[in-house]
Amino acid sequence: MYDELIASPRVLLGPGPSEANARVLKAMTTPMLGYLDTEFVQIMDDTVALLRRVFGTENSLTLPVSGTGTAGMEAALANLIEPGDPVVVGINGYFGGRIADIAARCGAAVTTVEAEWGKHIPAEKIAETVEKVSSPKLVALVHGETSTGILQPLTEAIQIAHENGALFLADCVTTLGGQPVDLDARGIDVAYSCTQKCLACPPGLSPISFSARAVEVIRNRKTPIQSFYLDMTLLENYWHGEKRGYHHTVSMSLIYALREGLRVVLEEGLTDRFERHERNARALLAGAKAIGLQPAAEEGYRAPMLTTLRIPDGIDDATIRGQLIADYGIEIGGGLGIFAGKAWRVGLMGDSSNERNVMLFLNAIEKLLIESGHSAKRGTAVQAASQAYDV
Numbered sequence: 434m435y436d437e438l439i440a441s442p443r444v445l446l447g448p449g450p451s452e453a454n455a456r457v458l459k460a461m462t463t464p465m466l467g468y469l470d471t472e473f474v475q476i477m478d479d480t481v482a483l484l485r486r487v488f489g490t491e492n493s494l495t496l497p498v499s500g501t502g503t504a505g506m507e508a509a510l511a512n513l514i515e516p517g518d519p520v521v522v523g524i525n526g527y528f529g530g531r532i533a534d535i536a537a538r539c540g541a542a543v544t545t546v547e548a549e550w551g552k553h554i555p556a557e558k559i560a561e562t563v564e565k566v567s568s569p570k571l572v573a574l575v576h577g578e579t580s581t582g583i584l585q586p587l588t589e590a591i592q593i594a595h596e597n598g599a600l601f602l603a604d605c606v607t608t609l610g611g612q613p614v615d616l617d618a619r620g621i622d623v624a625y626s627c628t629q630k631c632l633a634c635p636p637g638l639s640p641i642s643f644s645a646r647a648v649e650v651i652r653n654r655k656t657p658i659q660s661f662y663l664d665m666t667l668l669e670n671y672w673h674g675e676k677r678g679y680h681h682t683v684s685m686s687l688i689y690a691l692r693e694g695l696r697v698v699l700e701e702g703l704t705d706r707f708e709r710h711e712r713n714a715r716a717l718l719a720g721a722k723a724i725g726l727q728p729a730a731e732e733g734y735r736a737p738m739l740t741t742l743r744i745p746d747g748i749d750d751a752t753i754r755g756q757l758i759a760d761y762g763i764e765i766g767g768g769l770g771i772f773a774g775k776a777w778r779v780g781l782m783g784d785s786s787n788e789r790n791v792m793l794f795l796n797a798i799e800k801l802l803i804e805s806g807h808s809a810k811r812g813t814a815v816q817a818a819s820q821a822y823d824v
């Protein structure tokens with residue numbers, strides 16, 4: 434026999450998953466309904482209506498795809514790209530690289546526009562690249578690059594894409610629910626996200642939305658969509674069709690969770706929620722800087738839900754993260770790619786973004802760093818964060 438499953442309590446301050454909201458977890462215990470039960474169909478409709486409000490869109494083709502954020506990425510690319518299509522992808526971190534990889538697997542002729550990790554991609558550089566590509570079909574950027582903590586400005590890039598006849602894709606996996614994404618106001622043609630970060634739900638669904646222009650592109654494809662599971666025309670029929678038909682058995686529990694999670698988001702109010710993410714990130718950084726931890730992301734372009742901190746010389750990454758878990762139950766992320774061993778990723782996402790967690794983390798990291806020989810005065814980090822909250 435195995436023991437009953439009991440997971441140790443954790444304070445989730447990594448790059449996701451974040452803490453799931455208690456109401457969301459409760460909603461997940463709702464009994465199963467059939468995937469075409471009229472009550473379940475109503476729950477699906479509610480979820481889509483709530484999702485449109487959080488995305489800031491009236492896009493008809495909006496729904497949560499089964500699977501995590503990567504499923505949304507695959508769905509966006511597999512539906513829009515046909516073999517040989519020219520696609521421009523911005524890469525300034527790990528996830529831009531993943532978009533380029535998947536786009537190439539879809540047969541795209543990928544041109545990348547790159548910036549150093551920890552820096553944003555300047556609009557002029559995007560313009561220069563897009564203008565060199567003949568008839569670009571799609572320009573893709575990561576809004577919140579979770580490997581570096583960069584919040585990429587989108588407005589000019591969207592204009593550049595549209596002026597050159599391309600659709601614009603935004604990876605909003607990290608930003609949805611924590612920063613404005615405003616699909617319609619900005620003119621984003623396709624955006625996808627996840628449930629396990631700023632929406633405070635468990636992982637397993639990827640909300641996605643396509644503009645009317647993007648839908649037109651899908652409808653006018655000359656080649657079939659390679660993926661059956663992620664074929665948006667088939668999913669559209671299940672989620673929005675007049676005569677809904679079976680496509681695959683969706684996870685009722687995850688859809689219950691998302692519906693409740695979106696209700697929680699909208700009850701708080703998007704503006705207040707964005708402001709909360711900003712406020713807690715400001716305090717975290719003030720505390721971190723006060724003990725000599727420097728941000729790895731460029732000033733002016735920092736995503737409030739994910740702060741990257743350079744690991745001081747002489748400090749061992751794995752030892753500190755192991756102690757954070759063992760002594761405090763706190764999870765933070767290690768660096769990805771070229772930031773491995775060089776930076777920590779501290780997430781303050783969704784419900785995890787609160788003052789208690791900021792203070793808990795700062796107190797813990799300060800103590801562990803001092804014990805490892807780092808020079809700082811005990812109490813400095815919490816005091817600096819506290820002052821930042823008072824401003």
Ligand SMILES: Cc1ncc(COP(=O)(O)O)c(C=O)c1O
Binds near residue numbers: 448577578604
């Ligand atoms: C910006 C970004 N895009 C895509 C993904 C992939 O999402 P998932 O791990 O949920 O498949 C992540 C995951 O952290 C991400 O941060």
